Amino acid sequence: MSDLPQLTAGICTRINDNVREDDQLFNIQPTVQLLSFKKIPPTSGPTQDRYRVIVSDGEHFLQSMLATQMNYIVEEDQIAKGTIATIEKFSVNLVQGKRLLIILALKVLVKHAEKIGSPKALQPRGEDGAPASAPVTPGPSTSTTPAAAAVPARQQTQAGRGGRAAAVYPIESLSPYQTHWTIKARVTNKSDIRTWSNQRGEGKLFSVTLMDESGEIRATAFNAAVDELYDRLQDGKVYLISKAKVNLAKKKFSNVNNEYELTFERSTEVEECHDATDVPTVKFNFINISSLQDVAKDSTCDVIGVVKDVSELSSITSKATSKVIPKRELTIVDRSGYSVRMTLWGKQAEQYDENDHPVIAFKGAKVGDFQGRSLSMMSSSTMHVNPDIPEAHALRGWYDAAGADQQFQSHTGTMVSGGGITFDRAEIRNLNDVKVSELGMFDKPDNFCARATIMHIKSDNISYPACPTTGCGKKVLQMGESWRCEKCDKSFPKPEHRYMVAMAVSDYSGQAWFQGFNDVGQTVFGMTADELVEIKDREELQYNTVINASIGKTFNFTCRAKQDTYNDQTRVRYGISRILPLSYREEAKYLADLLLTSDWAR
DNA sequence: CCCCCCCC
Numbered sequence: 015m016s017d018l019p020q021l022t023a024g025i026c027t028r029i030n031d032n033v034r035e036d037d038q039l040f041n042i043q044p045t046v047q048l049l050s051f052k053k054i055p056p057t058s059g060p061t062q063d064r065y066r067v068i069v070s071d072g073e074h075f076l077q078s079m080l081a082t083q084m085n086y087i088v089e090e091d092q093i094a095k096g097t098i099a100t101i102e103k104f105s106v107n108l109v110q111g112k113r114l115l116i117i118l119a120l121k122v123l124v125k126h127a128e129k130i131g132s133p134k135a136l137q138p139r140g141e142d143g144a145p146a147s148a149p150v151t152p153g154p155s156t157s158t159t160p161a162a163a164a165v166p167a168r169q170q171t172q173a174g175r176g177g178r179a180a181a182v183y184p185i186e187s188l189s190p191y192q193t194h195w196t197i198k199a200r201v202t203n204k205s206d207i208r209t210w211s212n213q214r215g216e217g218k219l220f221s222v223t224l225m226d227e228s229g230e231i232r233a234t235a236f237n238a239a240v241d242e243l244y245d246r247l248q249d250g251k252v253y254l255i256s257k258a259k260v261n262l263a264k265k266k267f268s269n270v271n272n273e274y275e276l277t278f279e280r281s282t283e284v285e286e287c288h289d290a291t292d293v294p295t296v297k298f299n300f301i302n303i304s305s306l307q308d309v310a311k312d313s314t315c316d317v318i319g320v321v322k323d324v325s326e327l328s329s330i331t332s333k334a335t336s337k338v339i340p341k342r343e344l345t346i347v348d349r350s351g352y353s354v355r356m357t358l359w360g361k362q363a364e365q366y367d368e369n370d371h372p373v374i375a376f377k378g379a380k381v382g383d384f385q386g387r388s389l390s391m392m393s394s395s396t397m398h399v400n401p402d403i404p405e406a407h408a409l410r411g412w413y414d415a416a417g418a419d420q421q422f423q424s425h426t427g428t429m430v431s432g433g434g435i436t437f438d439r440a441e442i443r444n445l446n447d448v449k450v451s452e453l454g455m456f457d458k459p460d461n462f463c464a465r466a467t468i469m470h471i472k473s474d475n476i477s478y479p480a481c482p483t484t485g486c487g488k489k490v491l492q493m494g495e496s497w498r499c500e501k502c503d504k505s506f507p508k509p510e511h512r513y514m515v516a517m518a519v520s521d522y523s524g525q526a527w528f529q530g531f532n533d534v535g536q537t538v539f540g541m542t543a544d545e546l547v548e549i550k551d552r553e554e555l556q557y558n559t560v561i562n563a564s565i566g567k568t569f570n571f572t573c574r575a576k577q578d579t580y581n582d583q584t585r586v587r588y589g590i591s592r593i594l595p596l597s598y599r600e601e602a603k604y605l606a607d608l609l610l611t612s613d614w615a616r
Numbered sequence: 617c618c619c620c621c622c623c624c
Contacts, residue, residue, distance in 0.1 A: 208618075210618060212617095212618090214617070217618085219617080219618055331623075339623080359621075359622075394621090
């Protein structure tokens with residue numbers, strides 16, 4: 015017969031039926047066949063790529079996700095359709111009421127193999143092995159299915175206190191639904207002890223970032239826990255940690271890539287672990303400098319780049335505290351062809367002394383909107399000069415070979431009109447409120463967020479012939495056979511059409527007219543204005559079909575309300591500075607987070 | 617339970 019490794023019979027059914035108390039399941043290292051794998055498009059913002067993998071045990075198949083630290087196995091072409099592999103470590107999460115296998119470690123046995131058997135789909139199962147409820151649809155009166163309840167992997171056991179064996183869980187599997195766990199994690203980024211004093215009281219705190227090969231999580235100790243743990247937790251060392259509280263992380267303040275954070279309590283157990291070879295040292299989640307435009311102001315991110323320029327040391331006076339603070343600006347560039355300014359503060363600014371265009375990795379840098387986009391160091395940010403990581407070596411090679419002579423695009427002018435305020439669900443105003451609040455009625459424009467549905471599009475004039483020069487976009491006039499741009503003082507054989515759309519939008523409270531430019535039209539119609547004009551010239555009926563297809567679509571908007579005088583009439587116009595298609599996943603997640611974070615829901 | 621992180 016065949017020399018192929020045996021697939022672990024029945025494992026798909028078993029994972030699918032697993033109830034939370036099933037301890038034995040996670041001791042298995044099943045051998046499966048990978049039927050297919052596919053990159054999942056990110057739902058929003060610059061996140062790491064994720065891969066979906068269909069695994070089969072020969073009888074049934076099951077959908078799974080690769081944990082991001084396993085992405086390399088796809089990206090380095092180590093697996094193929096039909097690959098037979100052993101899942102060395104996994105967990106099972108409940109996602110939207112369905113069980114989802116998460117592959118944390120995978121060993122390839124045979125890369126190329128024929129499909130084994132005729133595996134069949136399994137009936138989706140819910141939290142307790144019961145058939146899953148119907149998919150969640152967002153709306154005011156939906157049922158409350160838990161967003162994600164994790165069933166963690168037992169990756170290994172370790173002798174805990176009192177000789178009792180304690181399961182070691184990957185950080186990635188921690189969640190508020192999980193109570194008895196131990197993690198084995200390296201401490202990084204240990205802060206100084208800080209004190210605070212406000213209306214709610216006063217106290218002291220310090221925090222650390224904990225990481226293992228599955229991910230990282232921020233942990234904070236307050237008051238008595240500070241006395242207990244500050245000296246015992248040392249930067250760079252590895253500990254077994256248990257009995258800390260898992261809370262939802264407030265994204266606004268978090269620079270680590272985790273939905274949750276830990277609070278150390280006096281009862282939290284911390285034990286140094288000397289067998290630490292399997293625990294990584296620093297984890298980055300780099301984004302390209304070009305992608306900064308998609309990252310919200312005030313969020314944090316990891317960036318790696320070459321220092322193109324260094325400013326002299328200077329200083330600023332803080333408006334809040336009147337303190338004089340030293341600062342230094344670095345200009346960093348990467349292969350995306352963009353540059354961005356990074357501000358160092360205080361001692362770090364004074365002591366910076368690198369001359370030869372080093373590669374620097376920044377972790378937890380704060381995103382600002384000065385000149386489009388800017389970066390700045392915070393107390394929780396870290397800087398790593400010429401780190402010994404593949405990304406750094408690649409950048410070094412690129413810069414020395416080509417990058418040094420390249421021109422770089424700054425973020426100035428690349429941000430959407432309206433100052434780049436980002437969409438924030440917590441700030442949504444209803445349209446009636448926008449009107450009665452008289453937004454934009456005074457001397458300066460007002461930005462606001464709205465969620466509204468397109469009711470009508472003024473279809474007779476949705477675009478204009480524009481100058482094709484990058485960054486110009488001014489209207490051009492036909493002069494005989496060519497099109498002339500006054501601003502560029504140039505003529506072109508044909509124009510580039512750009513959208514200028516007026517649309518009536520509604521929400522539950524009322525309606526308004528919004529004006530959108532080119533990016534808005536492209537999002538709404540799903541094609542360029544050139545393409546749509548071509549359709550209109552060729553087939554008016556099809557053009558109407560395209561326009562009508564946008565009616566009834568709902569979007570999240572960021573708008574700019576501004577007074578405008580035209581033909582002696584003064585009125586407020588609402589310009590769309592940002593349009594985002596609704597992501598049901600994001601909307602539902604926002605509502606679920608509200609439930610978890612609001613006091614009245616406890 | 618902090619959450620300030622600066623200026624132009």
